[in-house]
Amino acid sequence: MTLIATVAGLVxxxxxxxxxxxxxxxxxxxxPPSSLFLALLFLALGIQVHYSLNSAPRYLQFAxxxxxxxxxxxxxxxxxxxxxxxxxxxxxxxxxxxxxxxxACGAIATLAAAVAxxxxxxxxxxxxxxxxxxAALVAAYTAAVALGxxxxxxxxxxxxxxxLAAAVAxxxxxxxxxxxxxxxxxxLLPWLPEVAWLAAxxxxxxxxxxxxxxx
Numbered sequence: 001m002t003l004i005a006t007v008a009g010l011v012x013x014x015x016x017x018x019x020x021x022x023x024x025x026x027x028x029x030x031x032p033p034s035s036l037f038l039a040l041l042f043l044a045l046g047i048q049v050h051y052s053l054n055s056a057p058r059y060l061q062f063a064x065x066x067x068x069x070x071x072x073x074x075x076x077x078x079x080x081x082x083x084x085x086x087x088x089x090x091x092x093x094x095x096x097x098x099x100x101x102x103x104a105c106g107a108i109a110t111l112a113a114a115v116a117x118x119x120x121x122x123x124x125x126x127x128x129x130x131x132x133x134x135a136a137l138v139a140a141y142t143a144a145v146a147l148g149x150x151x152x153x154x155x156x157x158x159x160x161x162x163x164l165a166a167a168v169a170x171x172x173x174x175x176x177x178x179x180x181x182x183x184x185x186x187x188l189l190p191w192l193p194e195v196a197w198l199a200a201x202x203x204x205x206x207x208x209x210x211x212x213x214x215x
Contacts, residue, residue: 031207035204036096037159037160037163038203039201039204040140040164041166042103042196043200046200047167049189051075051129053171053175053180054193055126056068058114058116058122059072062122074123078128078131079131086138090138090139098135099136100204102135103136103201105132107194107195108128110197112124114190114194144159
């Protein structure tokens, strides 16, 4: 409800902006909004499953429960550190391609975490997965602002936050209803993040290819 109220306020503010702001030329849009937000949903769902549902059980295969407090933050260390490099990547190749690369690398990282034979490999995979998620978010924010320029930045950013919130809500629902403990679902958990992130990468690559065609 807070998110809805915030987005509504942003929309009202956008409509009250001066005509000069609205008349500013918009940059070429190479990434359709529908493709961006659908890919972001796949990424967000994949990271919710990877971090919130899969990470702790994987760590417990190599470490004690008391060590989780030191191991779980490795993902967020990678998230924060690689966000700095992501900004340069986005400026060089554009947000669409940057998200696609982050998604593909993230799929590899989550797969490595799922099959890691020991703790050092698992830690490296978690660090990279976090970094890919950070890079994807930097690129997604940039793409949302570019799509909304000028006068609709709040609307697109609000949609972005809504997609992230929806992924969190779905994960909470899966835990609250006990779906994650169902045999069929739990058997798929280790492989869902990779599939979701790879689907996001393919979706963005297809969207970029279509938008680059003449006419």
